[in-house]
Amino acid sequence: MSKPSIVFAHGIWADGSCFQKLIPTLRAEGHEVMAAQYGLDTVKGDVDATIRTFGRVSGPIVLVGHSYGGTVITHAGMDPRVAALVYIAAVAPDETETSQSQQEKFAKTDVFKNIDVADGRVWLKPGSGVPCFAGDLSADEQEVVYATHFAPDADLFNQKLDGIAWRSKPSWYIVATEDRTVNPELQRFVSKRMGATTTELTSSHVPMLSQPRAVLDVIRKAAAAVAAK
Template sequence: MAKPSIVFAHGLWADGSCFSKLIPTLQAEGHEVMASQHGLDSLATDVAAVKACLGRVSSPVILVGHSYGGTLITHAGTDPRVAGLVYIAALAPDDDETSQSQQAKFPTTDVFAHIEVTDGRIWLKPSGVTYFAGDLPEAEQKLVYATQGVPVPDLFNQKAEGTAWKTKPSWFIVAANDHTVHPDLERSAAKRMGATTFEAESSHVPMLSKPGFVLDVIRKAASAVQKS
């Protein structure tokens, strides 16, 4: 049986390159891989971009979402081509929630004290990178800053249909030292969805600071989907 494909969905202040430490290994292990390059312009268009990637790889697919990417895979994951969901330090709103209303239940002000709204976008200031990716080497932190994807201001207040974690198996990586999404939000979300849960001693970006850890979780998800 062919290995499941992997489709990645990035969050705010990121693009598909945030998965660059995972993609080559997964490809070498026989997975088809795509990373959605959505523009953070609207929830609807971002979900559509993730779904479009499903058509570029073979089914079944495991969706992997980081941060706001968790919201995207929650909605896009209802597609029948999706067999499983992997959340990385992610949001995962229920039917009656938005990204913002879920995050408001476990507020963290650390990174959000270091943003700037200008030119119709929310920018991460240089001073905010340490709260976002503080366990990366300085050169990698500078790269994160330079390649940030910038959202429209109302993105987190938008809604979309579909809650895939209610019907699809899920795996969740909690970032224990996260200063962007509160670790207790991540734990609560994982418990609510009944996810197989793993905890990493990492910042908000374990796929960059602990890539081996994240790869092992994706492998476990892929193996479970392949056997089912």
């Protein structure tokens, strides 16, 4: 049996290149890999773009979402080609929740004090925003994060879709214990609620950039579980 494919779904202030430290290794290990690219304009649009990406790889698929990408994979993962879900420091709303309402149940993190809303989009503040998002990266890497950060529509986190994939599909979850963007207690709550196989990393919000080997290990475990079926 060929190895499962891996599809990535990025969060806000990012695009598919945030998985750059994972993709070459997974491809070298024999996986087909794609990172969905979408506009952070609407949840439906982002989910639809991710599902279109499924057509570029072979099934079964391990679907990996970071941050807001957890909302994307929660809905896109309903597609029958998806066999497993991996959440990285991610939100994971239930049917009655949005990305925003889920976060409001927990203490606000530092990033909310370090954003600007302009032209209908939400931007990281220069100087203070990136350390709340990716504080364990080198100064040079943080500069790249800021220069390339992709601002979401200001209403994105208030939008909701039907279909909750983590209720029916096996899930893995990486908790970033030093996260200053998505509250680590929220992460622990959603990982427990979905019954995920959980790994905790001493990491900022972007462990796929700061601790790629540890994140790769989790993805490998999910892929091995799919291949064993």
